[in-house]
Amino acid sequence: MNRLKAFQYLSVAAKWRLAGAYKLAGQTEAANSLIKGLNTNVEPYTQMGGTFGSDLRDKAMILEILTIMGQRNTANELLRQVAARLGQDTWYSTQTTAFSLIAIANYCGVNKAGGKMTYTYKLNGTGGDVNSASYVSQTPVAFKNTDGQLQLQNKGQNVLYARLILRGQPEAGTNPYAENNPDVLGMQVQYTSRNGQQLDPGQLKQGTDFVATVTLRNPGKRGYYEQMALSQVFPSGWEIINTRLMGNDSVMRSSPYTYQDIRDDRVYTYFNLEENRSVTYRVLLNAAYLGRYYLPATSCEAMYDNTIHAFAPGKWVEVVK
Template identity: 40%
Template sequence: QKTVADRSLIVQAGSNSVTLKNLKKNTVYVRVLNTGILPIGQENVIQSNVSASIVFKNRKGSVINVSKISQGTEFIAEVTVKNQRNEHIENVALSQILPSGFEIVNTRFTDYGDATNNIADYIDIRDDRTNFYFGMKAGETKVFRILLNASYLGSYYLPGLQCEAMYDNTFLARTKGFWVEVVK
Protein backbone atom coordinates (compact mmCIF):
# COMPACT_ATOMS: atom_id res chain seq x y z
CA GLN A 1 0.00 0.00 0.00
CA LYS A 2 1.33 3.43 -0.94
CA THR A 3 0.50 6.63 0.86
CA VAL A 4 1.24 10.13 -0.33
CA ALA A 5 1.32 13.07 2.04
CA ASP A 6 1.43 16.63 0.76
CA ARG A 7 2.12 19.41 3.26
CA SER A 8 2.63 23.12 2.81
CA LEU A 9 5.37 24.41 5.08
CA ILE A 10 5.60 27.92 6.46
CA VAL A 11 8.89 29.48 5.45
CA GLN A 12 10.22 32.48 7.32
CA ALA A 13 12.99 34.86 6.31
CA GLY A 14 16.42 33.52 7.13
CA SER A 15 17.45 29.92 7.54
CA ASN A 16 14.86 27.13 7.55
CA SER A 17 15.10 23.38 8.02
CA VAL A 18 12.87 20.31 7.80
CA THR A 19 13.25 17.20 9.99
CA LEU A 20 11.50 13.91 9.26
CA LYS A 21 11.52 10.77 11.39
CA ASN A 22 10.46 7.35 10.12
CA LEU A 23 8.67 5.54 12.99
CA LYS A 24 8.30 2.29 11.00
CA LYS A 25 10.75 -0.03 9.25
CA ASN A 26 9.38 0.71 5.79
CA THR A 27 11.06 2.81 3.12
CA VAL A 28 10.11 6.48 3.01
CA TYR A 29 10.72 8.66 -0.03
CA VAL A 30 10.76 12.40 0.67
CA ARG A 31 10.71 15.27 -1.76
CA VAL A 32 10.84 18.90 -0.63
CA LEU A 33 10.03 21.50 -3.28
CA ASN A 34 10.92 25.15 -2.93
CA THR A 35 9.58 27.84 -5.25
CA GLY A 36 9.87 31.59 -5.28
CA ILE A 37 11.11 34.66 -7.07
CA LEU A 38 14.60 35.94 -6.40
CA PRO A 39 14.62 39.58 -5.25
CA ILE A 40 15.89 42.03 -7.86
CA GLY A 41 19.63 42.46 -7.58
CA GLN A 42 19.96 39.80 -4.88
CA GLU A 43 20.23 36.66 -7.00
CA ASN A 44 22.53 33.98 -5.65
CA VAL A 45 25.39 33.45 -8.08
CA ILE A 46 25.95 29.71 -8.49
CA GLN A 47 28.44 27.74 -10.61
CA SER A 48 28.01 24.01 -9.88
CA ASN A 49 29.51 21.63 -12.48
CA VAL A 50 28.75 24.19 -15.20
CA SER A 51 29.82 27.76 -15.83
CA ALA A 52 27.76 30.35 -17.68
CA SER A 53 28.66 33.90 -18.66
CA ILE A 54 27.29 36.61 -20.90
CA VAL A 55 28.99 39.40 -22.84
CA PHE A 56 27.42 41.96 -25.10
CA LYS A 57 28.97 42.83 -28.46
CA ASN A 58 28.28 45.26 -31.26
CA ARG A 59 27.73 43.99 -34.80
CA LYS A 60 31.49 44.17 -35.44
CA GLY A 61 32.19 41.83 -32.52
CA SER A 62 33.62 44.34 -30.04
CA VAL A 63 32.52 44.03 -26.41
CA ILE A 64 30.18 46.84 -25.33
CA ASN A 65 28.68 48.02 -22.05
CA VAL A 66 24.87 47.84 -22.08
CA SER A 67 24.32 49.46 -18.68
CA LYS A 68 23.67 52.68 -20.65
CA ILE A 69 22.82 52.10 -24.31
CA SER A 70 21.36 54.32 -27.03
CA GLN A 71 17.86 53.65 -28.29
CA GLY A 72 17.87 51.81 -31.61
CA THR A 73 21.24 50.12 -31.03
CA GLU A 74 21.41 46.55 -32.29
CA PHE A 75 23.77 44.33 -30.36
CA ILE A 76 24.47 40.68 -29.63
CA ALA A 77 24.10 38.91 -26.29
CA GLU A 78 26.71 36.15 -26.37
CA VAL A 79 26.24 33.42 -23.76
CA THR A 80 29.00 30.89 -23.09
CA VAL A 81 28.22 27.66 -21.23
CA LYS A 82 30.94 25.17 -20.20
CA ASN A 83 30.38 21.65 -18.87
CA GLN A 84 32.90 21.30 -16.04
CA ARG A 85 32.16 17.61 -15.52
CA ASN A 86 34.09 14.73 -17.01
CA GLU A 87 30.87 13.20 -18.27
CA HIS A 88 28.15 13.83 -20.84
CA ILE A 89 25.07 15.65 -19.55
CA GLU A 90 21.66 15.59 -21.26
CA ASN A 91 18.62 17.85 -21.03
CA VAL A 92 20.37 21.11 -20.23
CA ALA A 93 18.13 24.20 -20.20
CA LEU A 94 19.55 27.71 -20.68
CA SER A 95 17.16 30.59 -19.96
CA GLN A 96 17.79 34.28 -20.55
CA ILE A 97 15.01 36.67 -19.57
CA LEU A 98 15.38 40.11 -21.14
CA PRO A 99 14.29 43.53 -19.91
CA SER A 100 11.18 45.02 -21.51
CA GLY A 101 13.30 47.81 -23.03
CA PHE A 102 15.07 45.28 -25.28
CA GLU A 103 13.55 43.45 -28.22
CA ILE A 104 14.80 40.20 -29.71
CA VAL A 105 15.51 40.54 -33.43
CA ASN A 106 14.33 37.38 -35.15
CA THR A 107 17.24 36.62 -37.48
CA ARG A 108 15.48 33.69 -39.12
CA PHE A 109 13.76 36.18 -41.43
CA THR A 110 16.52 38.75 -41.90
CA ASP A 111 19.75 39.16 -43.85
CA TYR A 112 21.78 39.31 -40.62
CA GLY A 113 23.60 36.12 -41.54
CA ASP A 114 24.58 33.22 -39.36
CA ALA A 115 26.19 35.17 -36.48
CA THR A 116 23.24 34.05 -34.35
CA ASN A 117 23.03 30.55 -35.83
CA ASN A 118 22.62 28.58 -32.61
CA ILE A 119 22.80 24.80 -32.41
CA ALA A 120 20.58 23.17 -29.80
CA ASP A 121 18.08 20.32 -29.60
CA TYR A 122 15.27 22.84 -29.17
CA ILE A 123 15.16 26.65 -29.24
CA ASP A 124 12.24 28.62 -27.82
CA ILE A 125 12.28 32.35 -28.61
CA ARG A 126 9.62 34.46 -26.90
CA ASP A 127 9.01 38.20 -26.73
CA ASP A 128 10.90 38.56 -23.45
CA ARG A 129 13.18 35.52 -23.24
CA THR A 130 15.10 32.82 -25.02
CA ASN A 131 15.31 29.19 -23.93
CA PHE A 132 17.83 26.74 -25.35
CA TYR A 133 17.68 22.99 -24.64
CA PHE A 134 20.69 20.81 -25.43
CA GLY A 135 23.13 18.14 -24.27
CA MET A 136 26.83 18.65 -23.55
CA LYS A 137 29.84 16.36 -23.88
CA ALA A 138 32.39 16.19 -21.06
CA GLY A 139 34.27 19.51 -20.89
CA GLU A 140 32.36 20.93 -23.87
CA THR A 141 31.79 24.66 -24.32
CA LYS A 142 28.77 25.97 -26.20
CA VAL A 143 28.13 29.55 -27.32
CA PHE A 144 24.68 30.99 -28.01
CA ARG A 145 24.07 34.38 -29.61
CA ILE A 146 20.93 36.49 -29.59
CA LEU A 147 20.54 39.66 -31.66
CA LEU A 148 18.86 42.39 -29.60
CA ASN A 149 17.65 45.94 -30.13
CA ALA A 150 17.57 48.61 -27.40
CA SER A 151 14.03 49.70 -28.28
CA TYR A 152 12.30 51.57 -25.46
CA LEU A 153 13.62 54.47 -23.39
CA GLY A 154 13.89 53.92 -19.64
CA SER A 155 15.61 51.95 -16.88
CA TYR A 156 15.12 48.19 -16.75
CA TYR A 157 16.46 45.24 -14.81
CA LEU A 158 18.28 42.58 -16.83
CA PRO A 159 17.99 39.32 -14.85
CA GLY A 160 20.92 36.93 -14.73
CA LEU A 161 21.23 33.77 -16.81
CA GLN A 162 20.09 30.41 -15.55
CA CYS A 163 21.53 27.17 -16.93
CA GLU A 164 20.65 23.81 -15.42
CA ALA A 165 20.29 20.13 -16.17
CA MET A 166 16.55 19.52 -15.97
CA TYR A 167 16.94 16.20 -14.12
CA ASP A 168 20.12 16.79 -12.13
CA ASN A 169 20.11 19.61 -9.59
CA THR A 170 23.90 19.39 -9.10
CA PHE A 171 24.40 20.87 -12.59
CA LEU A 172 23.45 24.55 -12.21
CA ALA A 173 24.76 27.99 -13.07
CA ARG A 174 23.11 31.30 -12.26
CA THR A 175 24.57 34.76 -12.84
CA LYS A 176 23.71 38.07 -11.24
CA GLY A 177 21.53 40.56 -13.10
CA PHE A 178 22.02 44.30 -13.35
CA TRP A 179 20.22 47.51 -14.26
CA VAL A 180 20.32 48.84 -17.83
CA GLU A 181 19.22 52.18 -19.20
CA VAL A 182 18.07 52.86 -22.76
CA VAL A 183 18.76 56.53 -23.60
CA LYS A 184 18.21 58.81 -26.62
Protein backbone atom coordinates in the same frame (compact mmCIF):
# COMPACT_ATOMS: atom_id res chain seq x y z
CA MET B 1 3.48 -9.68 -20.89
CA ASN B 2 4.47 -13.34 -21.13
CA ARG B 3 7.08 -12.52 -23.77
CA LEU B 4 8.53 -9.78 -21.57
CA LYS B 5 8.52 -12.12 -18.57
CA ALA B 6 10.65 -14.61 -20.50
CA PHE B 7 13.26 -11.96 -21.42
CA GLN B 8 16.47 -13.03 -19.68
CA TYR B 9 17.89 -9.50 -19.34
CA LEU B 10 14.84 -8.02 -17.62
CA SER B 11 15.95 -5.40 -15.08
CA VAL B 12 14.92 -5.50 -11.43
CA ALA B 13 12.79 -2.36 -11.81
CA ALA B 14 11.04 -3.87 -14.84
CA LYS B 15 10.33 -7.07 -12.91
CA TRP B 16 8.55 -5.07 -10.21
CA ARG B 17 6.44 -3.17 -12.74
CA LEU B 18 5.61 -6.35 -14.64
CA ALA B 19 4.60 -8.07 -11.43
CA GLY B 20 2.15 -5.26 -10.76
CA ALA B 21 0.67 -5.70 -14.23
CA TYR B 22 0.18 -9.44 -13.65
CA LYS B 23 -1.48 -8.75 -10.30
CA LEU B 24 -3.89 -6.25 -11.84
CA ALA B 25 -4.65 -8.82 -14.55
CA GLY B 26 -5.59 -11.35 -11.88
CA GLN B 27 -2.47 -13.50 -12.30
CA THR B 28 -1.30 -13.46 -8.68
CA GLU B 29 0.90 -16.56 -8.99
CA ALA B 30 2.85 -15.10 -11.91
CA ALA B 31 3.21 -11.81 -10.04
CA ASN B 32 4.59 -13.50 -6.94
CA SER B 33 7.07 -15.56 -8.96
CA LEU B 34 8.48 -12.43 -10.57
CA ILE B 35 9.33 -10.64 -7.31
CA LYS B 36 10.35 -13.73 -5.33
CA GLY B 37 13.73 -13.04 -3.78
CA LEU B 38 13.95 -9.48 -5.14
CA ASN B 39 15.53 -6.87 -2.87
CA THR B 40 13.72 -3.64 -2.13
CA ASN B 41 17.02 -1.77 -1.71
CA VAL B 42 18.09 0.42 -4.62
CA GLU B 43 21.62 1.72 -5.10
CA PRO B 44 21.82 5.56 -5.38
CA TYR B 45 21.75 6.84 -8.96
CA THR B 46 20.34 9.70 -11.04
CA GLN B 47 19.44 9.65 -14.73
CA MET B 48 19.41 12.93 -16.65
CA GLY B 49 17.81 11.30 -19.69
CA GLY B 50 16.30 8.01 -20.79
CA THR B 51 13.63 7.18 -18.22
CA PHE B 52 14.80 10.05 -15.93
CA GLY B 53 15.05 7.55 -13.10
CA SER B 54 16.58 7.74 -9.64
CA ASP B 55 16.90 5.45 -6.64
CA LEU B 56 14.01 7.23 -4.90
CA ARG B 57 11.84 6.92 -8.02
CA ASP B 58 12.51 3.17 -8.15
CA LYS B 59 11.75 2.75 -4.44
CA ALA B 60 8.45 4.55 -4.97
CA MET B 61 7.57 2.21 -7.83
CA ILE B 62 8.35 -0.81 -5.62
CA LEU B 63 6.16 0.68 -2.89
CA GLU B 64 3.31 1.06 -5.38
CA ILE B 65 3.60 -2.60 -6.46
CA LEU B 66 3.80 -3.87 -2.89
CA THR B 67 0.60 -1.94 -2.11
CA ILE B 68 -1.14 -3.44 -5.15
CA MET B 69 -0.06 -6.93 -4.09
CA GLY B 70 -1.23 -6.42 -0.51
CA GLN B 71 2.18 -6.89 1.13
CA ARG B 72 1.54 -4.28 3.79
CA ASN B 73 4.40 -5.12 6.17
CA THR B 74 7.10 -4.79 3.52
CA ALA B 75 5.38 -1.75 2.02
CA ASN B 76 5.18 -0.05 5.41
CA GLU B 77 8.96 0.03 5.82
CA LEU B 78 9.44 1.31 2.28
CA LEU B 79 6.76 3.96 2.87
CA ARG B 80 8.78 5.36 5.76
CA GLN B 81 11.89 5.54 3.60
CA VAL B 82 10.15 7.33 0.72
CA ALA B 83 8.31 9.73 3.03
CA ALA B 84 11.53 10.54 4.92
CA ARG B 85 13.32 11.36 1.66
CA LEU B 86 10.47 13.60 0.50
CA GLY B 87 10.55 15.38 3.86
CA GLN B 88 14.16 16.43 3.38
CA ASP B 89 15.07 19.89 2.14
CA THR B 90 16.26 18.44 -1.17
CA TRP B 91 15.43 19.05 -4.81
CA TYR B 92 13.77 16.21 -6.74
CA SER B 93 12.85 15.95 -10.40
CA THR B 94 9.22 15.84 -11.52
CA GLN B 95 9.67 12.14 -12.36
CA THR B 96 10.86 11.25 -8.85
CA THR B 97 8.35 13.50 -7.09
CA ALA B 98 5.38 12.25 -9.11
CA PHE B 99 6.08 8.55 -8.59
CA SER B 100 6.73 9.11 -4.87
CA LEU B 101 3.47 10.97 -4.32
CA ILE B 102 1.49 8.44 -6.37
CA ALA B 103 2.92 5.55 -4.36
CA ILE B 104 2.20 7.21 -1.01
CA ALA B 105 -1.31 8.19 -2.10
CA ASN B 106 -2.08 4.61 -3.19
CA TYR B 107 -0.77 3.25 0.10
CA CYS B 108 -2.82 5.71 2.14
CA GLY B 109 -5.89 4.97 0.03
CA VAL B 110 -5.68 1.26 0.78
CA ASN B 111 -4.53 1.57 4.40
CA LYS B 112 -6.85 3.97 6.15
CA ALA B 113 -5.71 6.10 9.07
CA GLY B 114 -6.36 4.76 12.54
CA GLY B 115 -7.70 8.00 13.93
CA LYS B 116 -8.73 11.53 13.09
CA MET B 117 -6.55 14.60 12.95
CA THR B 118 -7.55 16.66 15.96
CA TYR B 119 -5.79 19.82 17.05
CA THR B 120 -6.26 23.44 18.04
CA TYR B 121 -4.28 26.41 16.82
CA LYS B 122 -3.83 30.05 17.73
CA LEU B 123 -2.58 32.47 15.09
CA ASN B 124 -1.85 36.05 16.13
CA GLY B 125 -4.41 35.80 18.90
CA THR B 126 -7.11 34.18 16.74
CA GLY B 127 -7.82 30.50 17.49
CA GLY B 128 -9.50 27.59 15.77
CA ASP B 129 -10.30 23.87 16.13
CA VAL B 130 -9.68 21.22 13.49
CA ASN B 131 -11.21 17.75 13.51
CA SER B 132 -10.57 15.98 10.23
CA ALA B 133 -10.30 12.42 8.92
CA SER B 134 -8.00 13.60 6.12
CA TYR B 135 -4.24 13.17 6.02
CA VAL B 136 -3.70 16.87 5.30
CA SER B 137 -5.25 19.98 6.77
CA GLN B 138 -4.40 23.48 5.56
CA THR B 139 -5.17 26.80 7.22
CA PRO B 140 -4.49 30.10 5.39
CA VAL B 141 -2.03 32.33 7.21
CA ALA B 142 -1.84 36.10 6.75
CA PHE B 143 0.84 38.25 8.35
CA LYS B 144 0.59 42.02 8.27
CA ASN B 145 4.32 42.37 8.91
CA THR B 146 7.37 40.17 9.43
CA ASP B 147 6.32 39.24 12.97
CA GLY B 148 3.74 36.61 13.87
CA GLN B 149 2.97 33.91 16.41
CA LEU B 150 1.55 30.47 15.77
CA GLN B 151 0.70 27.87 18.43
CA LEU B 152 -0.48 24.28 17.85
CA GLN B 153 -1.83 21.74 20.33
CA ASN B 154 -2.32 18.12 19.29
CA LYS B 155 -5.45 16.66 20.91
CA GLY B 156 -5.55 13.43 18.91
CA GLN B 157 -3.70 10.11 18.89
CA ASN B 158 -1.77 10.65 15.64
CA VAL B 159 1.59 12.33 15.27
CA LEU B 160 1.23 15.71 13.53
CA TYR B 161 3.82 17.27 11.25
CA ALA B 162 3.43 21.05 10.99
CA ARG B 163 4.80 23.11 8.12
CA LEU B 164 4.70 26.82 7.38
CA ILE B 165 4.58 27.35 3.60
CA LEU B 166 5.60 30.80 2.40
CA ARG B 167 5.11 32.20 -1.08
CA GLY B 168 6.40 35.40 -2.55
CA GLN B 169 8.27 37.11 -5.35
CA PRO B 170 11.87 38.31 -5.02
CA GLU B 171 12.47 42.03 -5.17
CA ALA B 172 13.99 43.49 -8.32
CA GLY B 173 17.74 43.21 -8.14
CA THR B 174 17.69 39.93 -6.20
CA ASN B 175 19.75 37.25 -7.91
CA PRO B 176 18.96 33.54 -7.70
CA TYR B 177 20.34 31.72 -4.70
CA ALA B 178 22.86 29.50 -6.44
CA GLU B 179 26.58 28.99 -6.44
CA ASN B 180 28.69 29.01 -9.58
CA ASN B 181 31.09 26.09 -9.77
CA PRO B 182 33.23 26.11 -12.94
CA ASP B 183 34.32 22.55 -12.16
CA VAL B 184 30.71 21.46 -12.79
CA LEU B 185 29.51 23.95 -15.42
CA GLY B 186 31.26 26.99 -16.79
CA MET B 187 29.30 29.94 -18.19
CA GLN B 188 30.34 33.26 -19.74
CA VAL B 189 27.95 36.01 -20.82
CA GLN B 190 29.13 38.78 -23.15
CA TYR B 191 27.46 41.67 -24.94
CA THR B 192 28.93 42.87 -28.22
CA SER B 193 28.06 44.96 -31.23
CA ARG B 194 27.19 43.18 -34.46
CA ASN B 195 30.81 43.48 -35.59
CA GLY B 196 32.07 41.79 -32.40
CA GLN B 197 33.19 44.79 -30.33
CA GLN B 198 32.45 44.41 -26.62
CA LEU B 199 30.04 46.86 -25.03
CA ASP B 200 28.54 47.55 -21.64
CA PRO B 201 24.80 46.81 -21.57
CA GLY B 202 24.45 49.08 -18.55
CA GLN B 203 23.87 52.05 -20.85
CA LEU B 204 22.92 51.73 -24.51
CA LYS B 205 21.90 54.29 -27.07
CA GLN B 206 18.35 53.94 -28.35
CA GLY B 207 18.20 52.04 -31.63
CA THR B 208 21.44 50.12 -31.06
CA ASP B 209 21.58 46.53 -32.31
CA PHE B 210 23.74 44.28 -30.16
CA VAL B 211 24.33 40.61 -29.42
CA ALA B 212 24.01 38.66 -26.16
CA THR B 213 26.42 35.70 -26.30
CA VAL B 214 26.40 32.86 -23.78
CA THR B 215 29.16 30.24 -23.79
CA LEU B 216 28.78 27.10 -21.68
CA ARG B 217 31.40 24.45 -21.01
CA ASN B 218 31.19 20.96 -19.56
CA PRO B 219 34.52 20.29 -17.75
CA GLY B 220 33.90 16.55 -18.05
CA LYS B 221 34.11 15.68 -14.35
CA ARG B 222 30.42 14.72 -14.13
CA GLY B 223 30.07 12.99 -17.48
CA TYR B 224 27.63 13.72 -20.30
CA TYR B 225 25.02 16.40 -19.58
CA GLU B 226 21.52 15.81 -20.94
CA GLN B 227 18.39 17.98 -20.91
CA MET B 228 20.18 21.27 -20.26
CA ALA B 229 18.11 24.47 -20.20
CA LEU B 230 19.47 27.97 -20.81
CA SER B 231 17.15 30.80 -19.71
CA GLN B 232 17.71 34.35 -20.96
CA VAL B 233 15.19 36.95 -19.83
CA PHE B 234 15.70 40.47 -21.16
CA PRO B 235 14.53 43.91 -19.95
CA SER B 236 11.29 45.29 -21.37
CA GLY B 237 13.28 48.14 -22.95
CA TRP B 238 15.10 45.67 -25.20
CA GLU B 239 13.54 43.88 -28.15
CA ILE B 240 14.52 40.44 -29.40
CA ILE B 241 15.22 40.29 -33.13
CA ASN B 242 14.26 36.82 -34.29
CA THR B 243 16.97 35.96 -36.83
CA ARG B 244 15.14 32.79 -37.82
CA LEU B 245 12.85 35.07 -39.83
CA MET B 246 15.83 36.62 -41.61
CA GLY B 247 18.42 35.37 -44.05
CA ASN B 248 21.58 33.50 -43.10
CA ASP B 249 23.74 35.61 -40.76
CA SER B 250 27.17 34.17 -39.99
CA VAL B 251 27.63 36.60 -37.09
CA MET B 252 24.59 35.13 -35.33
CA ARG B 253 25.52 31.50 -35.87
CA SER B 254 25.01 29.39 -32.72
CA SER B 255 25.78 25.85 -31.63
CA PRO B 256 23.24 23.10 -32.34
CA TYR B 257 20.38 22.72 -29.86
CA THR B 258 17.48 20.37 -29.26
CA TYR B 259 14.84 23.13 -29.16
CA GLN B 260 14.71 26.88 -28.81
CA ASP B 261 11.68 28.87 -27.63
CA ILE B 262 11.81 32.57 -28.58
CA ARG B 263 9.21 34.74 -26.87
CA ASP B 264 8.58 38.48 -26.55
CA ASP B 265 11.03 39.06 -23.69
CA ARG B 266 12.97 35.82 -23.29
CA VAL B 267 14.69 32.93 -25.02
CA TYR B 268 14.77 29.36 -23.72
CA THR B 269 17.35 27.05 -25.29
CA TYR B 270 17.46 23.31 -24.64
CA PHE B 271 20.48 21.18 -25.49
CA ASN B 272 22.85 18.37 -24.49
CA LEU B 273 26.50 18.96 -23.66
CA GLU B 274 29.25 16.39 -24.08
CA GLU B 275 32.26 16.06 -21.80
CA ASN B 276 35.03 18.64 -22.35
CA ARG B 277 32.95 20.46 -24.95
CA SER B 278 31.59 24.00 -25.18
CA VAL B 279 28.51 25.48 -26.84
CA THR B 280 27.74 29.09 -27.72
CA TYR B 281 24.33 30.65 -28.22
CA ARG B 282 23.68 34.16 -29.52
CA VAL B 283 20.61 36.40 -29.40
CA LEU B 284 20.31 39.56 -31.47
CA LEU B 285 18.77 42.47 -29.52
CA ASN B 286 17.78 46.09 -30.03
CA ALA B 287 17.75 48.86 -27.42
CA ALA B 288 14.26 50.02 -28.35
CA TYR B 289 12.67 52.05 -25.53
CA LEU B 290 14.06 54.85 -23.40
CA GLY B 291 14.21 54.25 -19.68
CA ARG B 292 15.79 52.30 -16.86
CA TYR B 293 15.09 48.59 -16.62
CA TYR B 294 16.27 45.53 -14.73
CA LEU B 295 18.16 42.81 -16.58
CA PRO B 296 17.41 39.50 -14.79
CA ALA B 297 20.08 36.89 -14.20
CA THR B 298 21.00 34.54 -17.02
CA SER B 299 20.83 30.94 -15.82
CA CYS B 300 21.56 27.46 -17.10
CA GLU B 301 20.75 24.18 -15.40
CA ALA B 302 20.19 20.50 -15.96
CA MET B 303 16.43 20.01 -15.81
CA TYR B 304 16.75 16.67 -14.00
CA ASP B 305 19.75 17.36 -11.76
CA ASN B 306 19.82 20.66 -9.87
CA THR B 307 23.43 20.16 -8.78
CA ILE B 308 24.44 21.14 -12.32
CA HIS B 309 23.80 24.87 -12.75
CA ALA B 310 25.40 28.23 -13.40
CA PHE B 311 24.20 31.83 -13.54
CA ALA B 312 25.35 35.33 -14.35
CA PRO B 313 23.99 38.04 -11.99
CA GLY B 314 21.43 40.53 -13.20
CA LYS B 315 21.74 44.30 -13.02
CA TRP B 316 20.05 47.58 -13.87
CA VAL B 317 20.43 48.84 -17.43
CA GLU B 318 19.43 52.03 -19.20
CA VAL B 319 18.46 53.01 -22.73
CA VAL B 320 19.35 56.62 -23.51
CA LYS B 321 19.02 59.02 -26.45
